[in-house]
Amino acid sequence: MSRGEALETGPATVAPAAAATTPAAAAREDAEVRATRGAFGRLLRSELRLVLGRRRTQLLVLLLALVPVLVGTIVRATVDSAFSGQGPGFIERVSGNGLFLVVTALFLCLPLLLPLGVSIAAADAVAGEASAGTLRYLLVVPVGRGRLLAAKAIAALTLVVVAIALVTAAALVTGWVYFGYGDLDLLSGQSVSAAAGFARMLGVAGYVALSLTGLLAVGLFFSTLTEVPIGVIAATVVVSILSNVLDSLPQVEAIHPFLLSHHWFDFAEFLRAEVSWSLLGQGLLVQLAWVAVFGSLAWARFTTADITS
Amino acid sequence: MTPTATRPDGALDGGAVGAPVVRSEGLTKRFRNGQVAVDGIDLEVPRGAVYGFLGPNGSGKTTTIRMLLGLVQATAGRAWLLGEPMPDGGARVLPRVGALVEGPAFQPYLSGRANLERLDAVDASAPRRTSARRIGDALERVGLAAAARKPYRQYSLGMKQRLGLAAALLRPRELLVLDEPTNGLDPQGTREVRHLVRELAGEGATILVSSHLLSEIDQVCTHVGVMRQGRLLVQGPRDALGTADAAQVVVTTEPGSLAQARETFARLGLEETAVDGEVVAARLGAVALADVAPALVAAGVPVLGLEIRRPTLEDLFVELTGQGFDVSG
Known part of the structure; x- marks a missing residue:
């Protein structure tokens, strides 16, 4: 065999050979037409079906949604007992106004349960596929690695949003059934109508969801580094705990504004007469920065990684 | 070597020769x-x-x-x-x-x-x-x-x-x-x-x-x-691949005719003759297969079976590497 000859005759002989295999040639033409139309939508829908259809995920989200039901039931059962009014102040407020259960539930879930959920979503996205070996088959289909990562990130974010939406909905329903809605007393002492209070609760939920995007990006980056999903879950949870710990140490006050979790509890702004949008904006900017940095790292890693699983 | 595709049935795959896939x-x-x-x-x-x-x-x-x-x-x-x-x-x-x-x-x-x-x-x-x-x-x-x-x-x-x-x-x-x-x-x-x-x-x-x-x-x-x-x-x-003339010819005969078959093989110029039970095997080499059976019959050897054994990939691999086909480190 002569390599030079093979190289020269290569393009000339490829063309007729390709033309001869009509179905394949047609498929390729089809490919060029189709790829631009709705292909990403199809990929994303498939990803969402996979993520939201997983029994384990559904169970986890359901357990999260049980938190407000549990808290509401406890408050309801003890409202006339000696325990009434004990514990953190916001618990007591629930019995006065069912709307407040949203704040209580998210406050209780935010330090650990929601970061855990975010970690699981991130771990499943890439490391889970790698450990199952399915990643190699997705990539040889083929699908662009950047596109796949984007679809996975959107699907993971959707899962987090769905989880928070269900917690919020469960809190709203439980609160309404047990305590009813009333004018919402704000932290500053004024009160707003129940309708305005309802809208503010949706604001709280939305802000909490957006507050978790930075951690999700960190988790996705970890997910591209390994094929061990449990490692990703552990590492991501540790990052969120570490962030909370650092945030509580006055010695490192200088870095506080940049910490992932520094602005997490700023959702309380929605309970003030004058919501400080600039403070909320700062919180979201910090998240955006973390998403940008760790999203880029995840992309850089995933688009170049050797897939050996 | 020319990349000529040959079907398992031996037919030449005409027109399929082109740039490597x-x-x-x-x-x-x-x-x-x-x-x-x-x-x-x-x-x-x-x-x-x-x-x-x-x-x-x-x-x-x-x-x-x-x-x-x-x-x-x-x-x-x-x-x-x-x-x-x-x-x-x-x-x-x-x-x-x-x-x-x-x-x-x-x-x-x-x-x-x-x-x-x-x-x-x-x-x-x-x-x-x-x-x-x-x-x-x-x-x-x-x-x-x-x-x-x-x-x-x-x-x-x-x-x-x-x-x-x-x-x-x-x-x-x-x-x-x-x-x-x-x-x-x-x-x-x-x-x-x-x-x-x-x-x-x-x-x-x-x-x-x-x-x-x-x-x-x-x-x-x-x-x-x-x-x-x-x-x-x-x-x-x-x-x-492998030694082209590595094929073996194997003849099955009656126990009493083994020696005779062996002699016939030697006369034909076959090499590496070996007797194993009721069969005599030898490397075909450059000898035409068509000549083997008539020679045996002419020598009065009762031919109960005649078989050609081509080298398997296993044989080829052993030939190439000098060792068996085991897990390597």
């Missing part, structure tokens, strides 16, 4: 721990060939296949699939390539059909309106239609392997890369895979099939490449 130049993979998994190999798989990619476990076959498919980046060297450089041309060329890489892998709690639907949904270039039909056809073809609705985790190893093949057949393919396609299959399943490979080759697809079980490949391939410890020891048309 798979080609690599100095393809090398050195892992971060310094281990050289693939060491500068020049692959060449002609169009229409059934290329048996052989080597013991750990010889670098799978890493080579991963590089060809763009899953692993080569440390050095270049590779082309269907004339397109890999991995850069992956988006254009991979839709025309079906692959089974290192065993099947699917989402365990999805059904076989749902898993294929997922793979098809990921394919940006797959025509969506034909999706259900193509999936049905692929499942039918590998004999999984009846189990299509069962969750993947309830599949037997053989069924998992079949689903992997079905995934490779979701679209019309010009090239199929099948890494150990018979792993975990029972003898019946192995036969079916061989049959499928022949059928696909008959439809004009080029097939690169790897295996560490030489006997499985021996029966289907037209071309062979043998790897050991990261190097491609030899490649070319199956029939041109």
Whole structure:
């Protein structure tokens, strides 16, 4: 065999050979037409079906949604007992106004349960596929690695949003059934109508969801580094705990504004007469920065990684 | 060597000779721990060939296949699939390539059909309106239609392997890369895979099939490449490999005629004659097979059976490497 000859005759002989295999040639033409139309939508829908259809995920989200039901039931059962009014102040407020259960539930879930959920979503996205070996088959289909990562990130974010939406909905329903809605007393002492209070609760939920995007990006980056999903879950949870710990140490006050979790509890702004949008904006900017940095790292890693699983 | 594709039945595959469907130049993979998994190999798989990619476990076959498919980046060297450089041309060329890489892998709690639907949904270039039909056809073809609705985790190893093949057949393919396609299959399943490979080759697809079980490949391939410890020891048309005159002629006769048969062989000029029970074997060498039987009959040797034994891939491998076909380090 002569390599030079093979190289020269290569393009000339490829063309007729390709033309001869009509179905394949047609498929390729089809490919060029189709790829631009709705292909990403199809990929994303498939990803969402996979993520939201997983029994384990559904169970986890359901357990999260049980938190407000549990808290509401406890408050309801003890409202006339000696325990009434004990514990953190916001618990007591629930019995006065069912709307407040949203704040209580998210406050209780935010330090650990929601970061855990975010970690699981991130771990499943890439490391889970790698450990199952399915990643190699997705990539040889083929699908662009950047596109796949984007679809996975959107699907993971959707899962987090769905989880928070269900917690919020469960809190709203439980609160309404047990305590009813009333004018919402704000932290500053004024009160707003129940309708305005309802809208503010949706604001709280939305802000909490957006507050978790930075951690999700960190988790996705970890997910591209390994094929061990449990490692990703552990590492991501540790990052969120570490962030909370650092945030509580006055010695490192200088870095506080940049910490992932520094602005997490700023959702309380929605309970003030004058919501400080600039403070909320700062919180979201910090998240955006973390998403940008760790999203880029995840992309850089995933688009170049050797897939050996 | 000229890449002439020969069918297992011996017929020349006219007109199929062209640019190689798979080609690599100095393809090398050195892992971060310094281990050289693939060491500068020049692959060449002609169009229409059934290329048996052989080597013991750990010889670098799978890493080579991963590089060809763009899953692993080569440390050095270049590779082309269907004339397109890999991995850069992956988006254009991979839709025309079906692959089974290192065993099947699917989402365990999805059904076989749902898993294929997922793979098809990921394919940006797959025509969506034909999706259900193509999936049905692929499942039918590998004999999984009846189990299509069962969750993947309830599949037997053989069924998992079949689903992997079905995934490779979701679209019309010009090239199929099948890494150990018979792993975990029972003898019946192995036969079916061989049959499928022949059928696909008959439809004009080029097939690169790897295996560490030489006997499985021996029966289907037209071309062979043998790897050991990261190097491609030899490649070319199956029939041109090894010592061409290595075929043995074996005659079965009555016990009393063994010595006579042996003498006849010697007179004919056959070498390496050996007597084993009721058979006498010898290397055919340059002697024409047609001359053997008449000579035996003329010498009065009762010919109860006459057989030609061609060297197997196992023999070839031993000849090439001087050692058995075992797992190498």
